[in-house]
Amino acid sequence: MRPVTALSAPRPSGASAAPSALGEVLLDVHAISKSFGDRVVLQDMSMRVHAGEVVAFLGANGSGKSTTLRAVNGLIEADSGDITIAGVRLTEASAVRRAEARRTAATVFQKIHLVPRRTVLQNVCAGGFARLPAWRSLPPLFGRELESEAMACLDRVGLADRARDRAGSLSGGQQQRVAIARALCQRPRMILADEPVSALDPKAADDVMQLLHDLAAHEGLGVAAVLHQPQLARRYADRVIGLRGGRLVFDAAVPEIDDALLASLYL
Numbered sequence: 001m002r003p004v005t006a007l008s009a010p011r012p013s014g015a016s017a018a019p020s021a022l023g024e025v026l027l028d029v030h031a032i033s034k035s036f037g038d039r040v041v042l043q044d045m046s047m048r049v050h051a052g053e054v055v056a057f058l059g060a061n062g063s064g065k066s067t068t069l070r071a072v073n074g075l076i077e078a079d080s081g082d083i084t085i086a087g088v089r090l091t092e093a094s095a096v097r098r099a100e101a102r103r104t105a106a107t108v109f110q111k112i113h114l115v116p117r118r119t120v121l122q123n124v125c126a127g128g129f130a131r132l133p134a135w136r137s138l139p140p141l142f143g144r145e146l147e148s149e150a151m152a153c154l155d156r157v158g159l160a161d162r163a164r165d166r167a168g169s170l171s172g173g174q175q176q177r178v179a180i181a182r183a184l185c186q187r188p189r190m191i192l193a194d195e196p197v198s199a200l201d202p203k204a205a206d207d208v209m210q211l212l213h214d215l216a217a218h219e220g221l222g223v224a225a226v227l228h229q230p231q232l233a234r235r236y237a238d239r240v241i242g243l244r245g246g247r248l249v250f251d252a253a254v255p256e257i258d259d260a261l262l263a264s265l266y267l
């Protein structure tokens with residue numbers, strides 16, 4: 001079990017601090033900082049995600065959780081520091097290699113962004129479009145191969161029987177599972193989930209977190225999830241990254257996290 005570690009001190013990039021029980025390092029964020037104008041929103045932030053683990057981000061509103069994920073998935077660029085995804089150090093890679101590496105990390109958002117009038121299957125196929133020439137991303141041209149891969153992804157999230165239904169006819173929790181199936185159709189090694197359950201009722205939130213946990217535990221994906229519910233982090237995550245004011249407060253295995261440590265995030 002990994003002790004609670006303050007990670008504010010820089011560590012050498014590429015050094016392995018992980019016990020051997022953990023899988024390969026899929027994501028290594030090393031000392032990244034980000035400012036918007038003169039507001040510093042991330043300072044020397046470091047964290048890792050290994051294959052087979054769920055890492056939860058906790059912290060008050062505005063503490064920098066989403067900014068960290070967005071620096072990883074390329075929605076923003078960090079001002080300094082290093083991000084290595086699936087062994088590719090982004091600052092040193094060509095634009096093509098950077099895009100390839102980032103495609104190994106699929107993002108799932110709180111706002112699910114399915115196309116409601118299209119079928120569940122068509123929505124899931126969209127996860128595979130990055131691999132197709134643009135002219136083949138229209139529904140009649142998807143091709144059998146992509147459809148059967150999308151069906152397999154729906155099966156993994158337990159919704160194969162809803163493939164032909166309109167996406168808009170599913171419940172919020174089911175739609176989030178479809179969004180995860182769409183992410184899986186991207187063939188990721190890692191899922192970045194930004195508040196994936198914030199809009200869901202407690203039962204649906206449990207279902208989605210259980211699914212993310214199973215994808216990590218049984219299929220070896222790495223999962224990084226921003227959560228606002230510490231109890232869900234305790235139940236479904238292996239490790240918690242605690243952020244306050246854009247700085248890492250702790251990186252701790254779940255059994256090491258007590259109420260005082262959690263409370264320190266929300267002062």
Ligand SMILES: Nc1ncnc2c1ncn2[C@@H]1O[C@H](COP(=O)(O)OP(=O)(O)OP(=O)(O)O)[C@@H](O)[C@H]1O
Binds near residue numbers: 060
């Ligand atoms: N594009 C942007 N332009 C200016 N400021 C931004 C931008 N994106 C984020 N910020 C600011 O950065 C800080 C961190 O935002 P971030 O979304 O990462 O926080 P968070 O921990 O995910 O918060 P929440 O729990 O409310 O989603 C906030 O003060 C936010 O206003």
